[in-house]
Amino acid sequence: MADVTAPLHLSPQDRELLFSEARTASTFTDEPVTEEQVRAIHDLVKYGPTAMNTQPLRVVLLRSAESRERLVRHMAEGNQAKTRTAPLTAILAVDTDFPEKAGTFFPDRAAAIRESFTDPEARRRVGQLSASLQIGYFIIAVRAAGLAAGPMTGFDAEAIDKEFFTDGRLKTLVVVNIGRPGENAWFPQRLPRLGYEDVVTEL
Template sequence: MSLALDSAAQDLLFREARTANAFTDEPVTDDQVEAVYDLVKYGPTSMNQQPLRMVLVRSAEARERLVGYLSEGNRKKTAAAPLVVILAADLEFHEELPTQFPHFPQAKSLFAERAVREPSARLNASLQVGYFVIGVRAAGLAAGPMTGFDAEGIDKEFFSDGEHSVLAVVNIGRPGENAWFARSPRLAYEQVVTTV
């Protein structure tokens, strides 16, 4: 089987990478997060939409506010993680479409309807969430993405403008002691792929 990435890169990004549940105390810097973003912003989305927005939860006060909205199993590890990031879809992303975008007039018109814009924002920001997790791994860090939370509560607490919708909360850092659960099985190619 031939892939452009060498085996070590494949392992770093996929085969050996796992969701981390414990981290060391080593901080995650703004420079590291910026480097991750500067890589993953190039991931493909429909019509080059970029609806993903990130909130870096660094202060103890903000962390405490967030943890209260997480499911019980996610609270302790989030309280202790070096960095927590709230990843959300900007439901008004169309206001940020670059004017040099080839289909700018058609896109602005298409996304003027919230019924069209909102599902597109959620789908494309979700793609960007996946890219973000891979980018964290590419930076040599571990990610612990979570969806076990009160989304409505987080939206009200952190996005009171009503223009953003949380998709995931991600703990980030260097993996600590007992960071990994046992690897869960994956479906085989034959179970997933059909040809028509």
């Protein structure tokens, strides 16, 4: 039974796996990432909080060399080699028409949900925020699967959208390489983090 008086209920090993020892990977082994692993990752991500349970994140997996090359040419130079050689790469995008799916589980609320997002700017803002929350969960879920994540924002988002999302519905937010960490996967030192006093204010 968990000690309810402890500050954290995760074991030290779990804290290291998910947070304190987890790092952004730059190289990967050639061990495949299985569909079973990706499904297990999704089964965690889907429980992350989003506005009105709208779940606007969409994931496009690139496994084949052909699909990977279509992406690599739109990546920043420093991200090309790692993206080309990772066993799996995911484009994480926001569905700009997310209200259309939001009523799937509650048909009686579907019209009200759509009505809440008729303003394009509100739809864009809420969709991007909620999808970004899900991206955070995605990275943690990759780690929970015993894999390493290499999230990147160094790319031409508009070009990727034109390459992969020709109907304009999906908008690229982050690209993540996924796999087992390879040789020299990490920077030599972890970069510093802000302390509690730098971040937290209590009123």
